[in-house]
Amino acid sequence: MNRTTLSLIAGTTALAAVTGFAVLSAPDAPGTDTAAKAAAQLPVERTSLLCPAPSSSDLAETSYTSFTPVTKDTASGGKAELRAATEESADAPADGKGEGTGKDGGKSGKNKPAEPVLTPKEPGKPVTGDSSGGDAPALVGTADGRFAPGWTVQETTEVAAGTGRGLQGVNCTAPDTDFWFPGVSTDADRTDYVHLTNPDDSAAVVDIELYGKDGALKSAVGEGITVPPHSSEPVLLSTLTDERQTDLTVHVNVRSGRVGAAVQALDDKLGGDWLAASADPSGSLVLPGIPKDATSVRLVAFTPADADADLKVRLASPSGLITPAGHETVHVKGGMTTAVDLGDVTRGEAGSLVLTPTDRSVPVVAALRVVRGKGDKQETAFIPASRPVGTRATSADNSGKDSTLSLTAPNAAATVKVTASAGSDGGTPVSKTYTIKAGTTQDIEPPVPGGLKGTYALTVEPVSGGPVYGARTLAASEGGVPAFTVQTLPDDRGTVAVPEADEDLSVLQK
Numbered sequence: 001m002n003r004t005t006l007s008l009i010a011g012t013t014a015l016a017a018v019t020g021f022a023v024l025s026a027p028d029a030p031g032t033d034t035a036a037k038a039a040a041q042l043p044v045e046r047t048s049l050l051c052p053a054p055s056s057s058d059l060a061e062t063s064y065t066s067f068t069p070v071t072k073d074t075a076s077g078g079k080a081e082l083r084a085a086t087e088e089s090a091d092a093p094a095d096g097k098g099e100g101t102g103k104d105g106g107k108s109g110k111n112k113p114a115e116p117v118l119t120p121k122e123p124g125k126p127v128t129g130d131s132s133g134g135d136a137p138a139l140v141g142t143a144d145g146r147f148a149p150g151w152t153v154q155e156t157t158e159v160a161a162g163t164g165r166g167l168q169g170v171n172c173t174a175p176d177t178d179f180w181f182p183g184v185s186t187d188a189d190r191t192d193y194v195h196l197t198n199p200d201d202s203a204a205v206v207d208i209e210l211y212g213k214d215g216a217l218k219s220a221v222g223e224g225i226t227v228p229p230h231s232s233e234p235v236l237l238s239t240l241t242d243e244r245q246t247d248l249t250v251h252v253n254v255r256s257g258r259v260g261a262a263v264q265a266l267d268d269k270l271g272g273d274w275l276a277a278s279a280d281p282s283g284s285l286v287l288p289g290i291p292k293d294a295t296s297v298r299l300v301a302f303t304p305a306d307a308d309a310d311l312k313v314r315l316a317s318p319s320g321l322i323t324p325a326g327h328e329t330v331h332v333k334g335g336m337t338t339a340v341d342l343g344d345v346t347r348g349e350a351g352s353l354v355l356t357p358t359d360r361s362v363p364v365v366a367a368l369r370v371v372r373g374k375g376d377k378q379e380t381a382f383i384p385a386s387r388p389v390g391t392r393a394t395s396a397d398n399s400g401k402d403s404t405l406s407l408t409a410p411n412a413a414a415t416v417k418v419t420a421s422a423g424s425d426g427g428t429p430v431s432k433t434y435t436i437k438a439g440t441t442q443d444i445e446p447p448v449p450g451g452l453k454g455t456y457a458l459t460v461e462p463v464s465g466g467p468v469y470g471a472r473t474l475a476a477s478e479g480g481v482p483a484f485t486v487q488t489l490p491d492d493r494g495t496v497a498v499p500e501a502d503e504d505l506s507v508l509q510k
Contacts, residue, residue: 039497041391043074043149050260051082051139051172052195052274053232054131054157057164062131062157064139065397067421067457068123071149071494078145081116082153085138085197085232120147126396126424126457138232140199141172149494152457154397156474156485163191164266166379167476169397169485170274174493175199177254179261179277182337183300183367183382186238187246189268194250196225197232197260204257210241211249211302215335217241227259234264247339249302249365252277270371271379273485278384281305283361285385286316287368288352289406289471289486290345292443295378296371297342299353301332301364308333309362315345316352316408321439329358350443352408352469355385372482379478381486388467389416389460390491395472396457398446404473405458407434408441412466419461420447424454436468460489 054062068080117139120127123146143151153172159165175197184192198204208222219240227233237250252261266272279285281304290297303309309332314321324345332338345351355366367384395405398420407416419431427449436442449456462468470489477483 039499041495042498043071044494044496045148046142046144047148047151048175048199049141049151049153049172050175050197050199051141051153051155052170052197052260052262052264053138053234054136054155055159055168056134057159057162058134059160059162060132060134060157062136062155063397064118064129065126065154065424065455066118066120067126067152067394067396068120068143068147069150069392069394069459070124071146074146074149076146078143078147080120080141080143080147080151082118082139082141083116085140085230123147124429125422126455128424128455138195138197139172140197140230150392150394150492152394152396152492154395154487156397158476158478160478163268164272166271166478166481167474167483167485168273169474169487170262170276171487173260173262173276175258175260177258179252180281180365181250181252181263181275182278182302182365183275183369184237184248184250184263184265185246186241186244186248188244191266192237193234193264194237194252195232195234195262195264196227196252198227198229198257199260200257201229202257203228204259205255206259207253207255208235208240209251209253210237211251211335211337212243212245213247213337217243247300247337249300249337265382267380269378271481271483273381275367275382276384276488278365278367279387281363281365283357283363285355285364285366286352286408286410286469287366287383287385288408288441288469288488289383289473290351290353290368290370291372291473291484292346292348292350293372294346294370295344295374297345298369299330299340299342299366300337300369301330301366302337303332303334303362303364305362306334307362309364310358311355311364312358314354316354316410316439316441317349318440318442321354332364350406350441352406352441354410370486372484377481379481379483381484383471383486384488386469386471386488387490388469389462389489392459392461392494393470393489393492394457394459395487395489397455397474398458398472399455402475403446404443405446405470406441406443406473407436407460407468407470409436409438409466409468411438413438414465414468415463416468417461417463418447419459420449421457421459423449423452423456426453427451427456433463438466
């Protein structure tokens with residue numbers, strides 16, 4: 001491999017370290033020692049997060065919490081900020097100051113960028129902001145330098161009454177091009193929106209595909225949806241099809257550009273919450289953090305493969321893996337959505353659902369709809385299949401009494417360090433170490449910063465053992481309704497693998 005080729009690879013891997021969105025590895029020449037240089041894990045230097053518009057209800061009260069964990073080996077500079085996702089004129093000045101000049105030589109009043117909604121001051125300390133009513137916009141955020149690795153933003157909304165009343169929460173997500181949402185509905189009692197947010201300077205084009213119990217639903221209006229630059233589009237699912245089905249899977253496929261995507265699922269009787277995208281299709285899935293007092297749990301699964309999937313269903317309980325009686329397996333037909341009512345599967349104990357193939361492995365996506373309460377005092381939340389915690393994961397917007405951290409080690413025992421950050425208005429960080437036995441789920445009362453004032457973040461870091469999956473539940477009482485929301489804790493992707501070069505690449509071969 002000559003110097004020119006090596007230089008190209010070095011430049012591309014440097015780009016991966018800057019963006020945090022990709023890792024590139026090049027094929028080795030014949031006879032190359034592939035183990036000669038291991039890839040180094042370096043902190044990402046820039047990242048983006050997108051927050052959907054929280055609610056259209058005039059009774060909504062929304063809080064935003066931004067947090068970046070302290071990461072070693074980061075640069076001293078950088079910043080993070082969240083701004084309203086409002087379409088900007090292409091003629092806006094590059095520095096964002098003053099008014100731009102339109103094509104007719106006049107001044108345009110639409111060129112001033114939105115003021116930041118949140119601007120964190122330092123890693124290790126949360127920053128919060130609030131919004132009231134139904135006019136709060138979607139947010140587009142960027143972070144660079146020391147603020148980028150592990151940047152986390154939580155959006156939490158309380159709705160006092162009406163459709164979707166209760167507690168709704170979502171982790172703001174990075175833009176991507178492919179999303180799966182099993183668990184949506186076009187039933188008469190449901191109002192489900194897919195929120196699409198475009199952070200870039202050019203329009204994104206998106207296809208929304210719906211899959212029900214009998215396969216794909218016809219929907220011409222779901223194709224070629226345009227999301228303008230720096231803007232957000234909520235798409236009401238019931239406008240994409242005439243069919244009313246209780247359980248559907250939505251596939252968001254981005255033809256050009258990239259978007260953030262999340263589903264807001266609102267029920268007339270059972271409250272509502274945000275449904276985050278499932279982990280990528282896989283033969284084995286973990287859905288962590290079912291509340292121990294759940295009164296109803298419904299599994300929705302889908303395989304995009306042509307082949308059917310047969311899955312073993314097990315619950316990782318505090319004492320080990322158990323098979324729910326009457327629900328030992330689930331059969332998922334290729335291209336069709338399957339739903340199974342598991343009832344009060346946790347029976348008063350902490351639990352996580354573990355799905356594994358009974359024979360051959362077929363890729364599947366899945367999510368749980370979880371209900372707490374009884375009668376007219378019920379509330380709903382969703383738990384999608386999640387990636388493991390990996391190197392590190394963070395949950396923002398925790399209080400001292402209404403947060404539950406659920407950790408599961410489905411395969412092998414694991415030791416985990418949990419760090420409570422300083423509070424948004426004061427407090428001293430504290431860390432505790434926990435051991436999760438193989439095949440179990442443990443609900444832990446998370447550590448609380450000393451002298452806590454405001455809200456704080458929880459950062460989970462596996463120390464040893466097998467893979468760990470996690471989720472955080474926020475709870476509140478809304479007029480006797482056990483309001484709650486659950487967010488899973490996948491790896492924060494705060495580092496990126498950058499292969500070391502075998503030689504000095506500073507000089508190109510001429």
